[in-house]
Amino acid sequence: MANAVIILGAGLGTRMNSDLPKVLHPIAGAPMLVHAMQAAMVLDPARRLVVAGYEAAQVEKAALAHDPDVTVVVQAEQLGTGHAVAQAQAALADFVGDALVLYGDTPFIRPDTLEAMMEARQTHDIVVLGFEVEDPARYGRLILTDGQLDRIVEYKDATEAERAVTLCNSGVIAADAATLFDLVAAIGNDNAAGEYYLTDIIAIARARGLTATVVECAEAETLGINSRFELAQAEALFQNGARMTALDDGVTLIAPETVYFAYDTVIGRDAVIEPNVVFGPGVTVESGATIRAFSHLEGCHVSRGAIVGPYARLRPGAELAENTRVGNFVEVKNAVIAEGAKVNHLSYIGDADIGPRSNIGAGTITCNYDGVSKHHTTIGADVFIGSNTMLVAPVSVGDAAMTASGSVITRDVPAGDLAVARARQDNKTGFAVRLFDKLRAQKAKGQ
Ligand code: UD1
Ligand code: MG
Secondary structure, three states: OOEEEEEEEOOOOHHHOOOOOHHHOEEOOEEHHHHHHHHHHHHOOOEEEEEEEOEHHHHHHHHHHHOOOOEEEEOOOOOOHHHHHHOOOHHHOOOOOEEEEEEOOOOOOOHHHHHHHHHHHOOOOEEEEEEEOOOOOOOOEEEEEOOEEEEEEOHHHOOHHHHOOOEEEEEEEEEEHHHHHHHHHOOOOOOOOOOOOHHHHHHHHHHOOOOEEEEEOOHHHHOOOOOHHHHHHHHHHHHHHHHHHHHHOOOEEOOHHHOEOOOOOEEOOOOEEOOOOEEOOOOEEOOOOEEOOOOEEOOOEEOOOOEEOOOEEEOOOEEEOOOOEEEEOEEEEEEEEOOOOEEEEOOEEEEEEEOOOOEEOOOOEEEOEOOOOEOOEEEOOOOEEOOOOEEEOOEEEOOOOEEOOOOEEOOOEOOOOEEOOOOOOOOOOOHHHHHHHHHHHHHHOOO
16 A cells, blocks of 8 residues: 655744754754655655745755655644644645654654554554653653553643653654544644644544554654754764664774764775764765775765775765775865775865876875866876876876876876976076075174
């Protein structure tokens, strides 16, 4: 049967104290909304909806950037979670199947938890995801009788006896879509908050003779983020998980607590990651590559046997082939470095192709920007670029060519040639001795 997912993200998130909508605050380089959207993908949902409200245009842009097929509906006024779900009804008018409601500020639901909920849907009309917690604080409480979920009571509306219940509502709910919208239409707002509570659908469903049950998960999975402190906690939780996953996958992390991953970092078995490495979004590192200490990588690919760093910066579009070397204080952007090529020291390689086995000397710069446009540098195979060469793009250097150290290369260098583009050296015999004498004499006279 087809599934639809509805992600609620209309809230302002007052406690974040931010102009950015809460669901767009990033965890591991991706908005928390994207984490929630990604979590739902295990159900292979045919229809995916996000309910936006506060700064809806920004939320829509971020949602579409991650998933161009997502439908964003706007909840103009935030009248409660039940009202938010109702906003999705029109967009799902033609949909037949199950709907799963998730929160955009609850990014860590595990795939197998959602699968367990869909499994429970086989035998119950409504499935709610709950969790046991020692101090349930202000969460909604799940009230059960004989294993059947009877109702959910919000903290504000709960009696002392109900507040003593430690089984809490995560907010995640699954039901047949048509049933869900029927129930939501029957919700009122006669409660302590004056809101349309989605949680009220349980009591309404039970009164109509429908069944409801609870699937339980760990509290950490349902961690809701409401403040900067909770955001930082969520980041730490994500990073710890990512480090454990990398170690389990056979990656060596010498000091795991100093390595930061993005939500989508992929690292192969037997890769070695030294201390203090930061992965931004879009990085893949193949088996057996080494990322040395204090390197920063983003939007790049590092192949087998490559060694990066220490202190290297790989920016979007950096493609390192097998057995390449990118050393200290080297920045690479939108450039392909072919097999066995080396850029070992103090260089900027941007908008370039470097052929196999070529060696780029220390201090080489591809001058890719003229103040208006970017231009490309092409370097062939087995080239030797002398130290401190400026390659003023667009420019190309043919196979097995050389540039003399300190050259400013403004014209193409044919294959096999040596390009020398610097002032010729002139040694003035004995001049240094005479100049030193003169300078010292001036100093002695106090001049
Ligand atoms: C909700 C649940 C509570 C549960 C808790 C878990 C209700 C009534 N209560 O409470 O039982 O224990 O989550 O964290 O559902 N949202 C909208 N539009 C609105 C209101 C909310 O889109 O009009 C979105 C928010 O952006 C957020 C989510 O729904 O992503 C949850 O809203 P929030 O106000 O945080 O609900 P809680 O009071 O935490
Ligand atoms: Mg909340």
